[in-house]
Amino acid sequence: MALLECQEVTKNFGGLMAVTNVSLQLEKGEIVGLIGANGAGKTTLFNLISGFYPPTNGSIRFEGDEIAGLKTHDICRKGLVRTFQLVRPFHNMTVWDNVMVGALFGVQKCKNVSRAKEEAMKVLEFTGLHEKKEIPAKELTIADRKRLEVARSLATKPKLLLLDEVLAGLTSTETTEAMKLVRRIRDEMGLTIFMVEHVMKAVMGLSDRLIVLHNGEKIAEGNAKEVSKNPTVIEAYLGEKLHM
Amino acid sequence: MDLGSILQIVFTGLIMGSIYALVAVGLNLIYGTMRLLNIAHGEIIMIGAYVAYWLFTAYGVSPFFSLILSSFVTIVIGLIICKIIFLPMIRSGKSEESIQSNALLLFFAISIILTNVVILIWTADIRGYSYLTGVVQILKVPVMLNRLNAFLVALVICVIAYFFLQKTMLGKAIRALIQERTAAKLVGINSDRLYLVSFMMAFGIAGLTGALLSMIYELSPFMGFPYTITAFVVIILGGLGNVLGSLIAGFIFGFVETVGISVTSPGLQSIISYGVFIGVILYRPKGIFGKGL
């Protein structure tokens, strides 16, 4: 049974068809890349899955039970958590406190603060942020902020992690660092990852499977090689097909 | 409900509405451009009223002329306050949150200082003067001239404020600043100068409103605060920063109050007006037109 299953998911904002009839499945332990041009509906799909707003119709099932229309915090407690395209740290809180919030309210819901401190410490060490644990989040570099966002989500002990352009705006060394972290999350923590990315090198390298969205519709699915050869994908990306 | 009393209600609704719209415009300008809630707004109105009163009783200056003089006095006050206290604070680059909380403290202090300076100069006694107390019949409904005058002047000022903001360059710059502050600065709008302009405009209109009100109502150093509350309610109804919205909301609030009084009983006036306000905000949390910031 698939970890995440979307069927005919549609969302329109008063006439504007943001996402239409998208169906997809994610198996446990996969890294799946979601690619598409700007405005293809990637972040909207993420917002639908993570419960920011309910789909106009269609169903979203996580571990078999329906989550479309559930509140974001309930979905998080079921083990599905997302990061934001524009990073949203708790600015005036220290790094440690930020991660502790995840530990306190996620799936494991640590009852007291001291246990949450330990859990958070583990995640900080895993993501290499433990040295900066006392610094307020607003004083971090953009790379560290993205890393903090991931660490905070990991602290909720999720089963499925939605990464929204976690590599955008990073230097090449920072990108390789981040890719290593994503791979370790899947390998060492056994998480399933569904990531939106524009950095082709990374998403091709990392993901087992790719899903391509265009104008709100799913136009292709498959591994990196199949997708790069698929004519509709090329046309979508490069515009009209070049008639040689 | 014969025609006469219906017209009476309509006229009173218009007069009260125009006053509330005028009272709200200034507050909305400062909030729109600088995101600061001026809780001393009522006191500026009070200062305008006292200046008009003083000019009329001491020097016999006709209140028409003192409309300009009192708004001039409050513009100067606005200039001083903005230049000395607010601009340095905003330039200090503190976080948005601490600027807003400090502004609240500063406006609170200013309202205390202004009220008590007036008490020292004119004592806490109730004061007033009679001007334009002639009564004119419009469609067989008696309206006192000073209230009619308040309505007409308020209407004119609201229209001027509206066209200033829509049509002039300065007005467009202010509206840009209201919509998106950082973007406006990026395209070369000198925000400091505009903060000063909106401060002066807001204080000027408030002073003028005070002069208008001084013809109708009695003056006391504590008359300001109720107008601050009403102004807050009206700019929230119209949507913060939405200057046109607050003009219309002012009229709506004036009508709700007047109709509420005549339909039920005046005793319920405040319950009705606050009840309507609460209902609207719960139903449309960004003001009636939903275009608020």
Added chain:
Amino acid sequence: MTTSKLGKYLSGLGLLGLVIFLCVIPFYSTDYIVSVLLDILTWIGLTQSWIILSGFTGYISLGHSAFFGIGAYVMAILWLKLPYPLIILISAMSSMTLAFAIGFPVLRVRGPYFVILTLGLSEFAKYIFINYEVNVKGTVGRILLGVPNIRTLYFSLLIIAIVTILCAYLIKRSRFGYGLFSIKEDEDAAESLGIDTSIYKWLALGISAFFPGAIGATMALRRTYIDPYSVFDPIVSFQIIVMAFFGGIGKLHGPVLGACILTLISEFFWARYPHYYLIILGVILVFIVKIMPSGILGIFDLFGKAGKVVKFVRRK
């Protein structure tokens, strides 16, 4: 680690010493001094309970005088019918219940709209009480005769203030506190991390309304005559905010200090210059905000920050 443990022990002792000092003062000072302390405790209780909602979640309330008013009226209605500590508890419970009743729809509104909505709500409550009193009861005010003496009131307010501070202190360090602070920092991010923000805001509002209810009830006894205009006074809501910001809402002891210092300064000038004290206070407030932008505690923060950066740089 030992120095901070010793530090904790010392400040714990110091705190205990302060509480004993506060319990002993009323017996060695004139009634006037006790009444000044009463003022300070009232403002500490009101600002600290305001912090629980507005300081922790960022939802600035401009209607806390409504909770104060409800507490005062419940006391006036039940006076001499029940033992007075029980009435204080009932008054606090009723103002909390009312907060819970209106909590959900009101807390859906955000930002300045919430601020002015709370102002509207407290004015609405005031006029409801006025019309009830005028039309049903036929009077506008109520008298409370045979009120307990000032020292009894002092001790009940002392207990209320201590419980408020303790409650705020415990919440701040608890899981509930972390939830509230995340809401203040970024409500949507908090929601996505599993925090049921509407329930948390709702609880914070209820708790924050409990203590002003108790304080309103006690102060009703102090005034012996209450009417809706004086107990639902919107200016009290503004003064609460001024004191909280003056003290700096970041730290827990900020509002406590804000309340102490502001009350004492205004008491000092009020006693010396009955005609000019408010102008002097206004000018002082402007200067203090200009010099210490983040409130009285700003001075400590400046030292505090310097200390942290040095520690961090040394480790690097």
Added chain:
Amino acid sequence: MMKKFLLLVIGVFLIIFCLNGGALAKDNIRIGFSMALTGPFAPAAKGQMDAYLLWEELVNKNGGILVKEFGRRLPVKLVYYDDKSEAETAVKVYEKLITDDKVDLLFAPNSTTIHFAVFPIAEKYKAPIVGNTAASVKLRDLKSKYFWFVTATMADRQMRALVDLLISLKVKTVAVVNIQDIFPRENLEFLIPYLKGGGFEIVLQKDYPRGIRDMVTVLSEAKGKNPDAFIALSTPPDTFLTAAQIQEVGFNPKFFFQLIGAAAVAFGPRLGAATEGISTFGHWSPKAPWPGAKAFLDNYVAKFKVIPDYLNSTLAYVSCQIIEQAVERAGTLNWEKLSEVIAKEEFPTINGPIRFTGSENLQTPAMVLQWQKGEIEIIWPSEVATAKPLYPKPPWPKK
């Protein structure tokens, strides 16, 4: 961090002790009171404050009060603080005056609300206070040996006087409006049954909240009912508003009564000729035959350049006279003895002779006053009237 906090808090509490003033040798009589210098009661309190200041000046001009205990006249010194129109601040003021400044005597604060708040102080410290600007029937329930109130205009006696006047004028229909405030609401409580008892037809009865900004709708509705008498149980701000807008609406009742504010300082100059025939309540007029009444008006005008408030200023001055004579008769500043003298004796004042029965002044009759030719005359009850009632009231002068 906690250590810094503790140091500062303890330091702060030490400042408190520097707040109390020192004691003084007995070379004057220090009289303490709380006054609303700011806040909603401040406008009405000004008349009372000026009366106190006038009394202080006049008493000190002839050497102060003769106190046998010290064998000579002692000048008086007023010690006062602003109670910001707040009950709890007023309570704090009187605690400061008694336990901190240790004043010799106490004067009354302003307004009914504050009188109620201060009453337990008189009781607790056994400090005699002669109340003045308070008027509520509930004051009678305050059984106390140390608290009296001079005002004769209790709601029941005042409304009785008004209704008796209406009966004598053969008025038939009445319209009543009142503001939702303490004294006006209490007057309504007695006015309605008295009117019904007197066989009057109440054609309209409405109330309105404080801070009302428009009376036109109510007044035009009242005009529609065309009542003989229009009774507005109002307070100063709305009294002025009603007086202006009743002319706008052109409503000309044969009898027009306004509760508080029509005898205020600014009312005459504000309305000019339009005051003709407007009646109000009160219990004093400079033309009354009481000793010193005219002199009080002249001294007041000389010092403050405005006429006194016929209500607050006179009540305040009367309470000072009572305390002054009580001290001279008792020959001491001892509170116990003073209370006995105040409770038993009769005192001649600018408002006529006053003797307290219990804590109330039943001797001065509640009266109805009326503006006639720019002057306020007493028109009811007839035995103290200084002029005949002007009925029907002339219509509003044309603008």
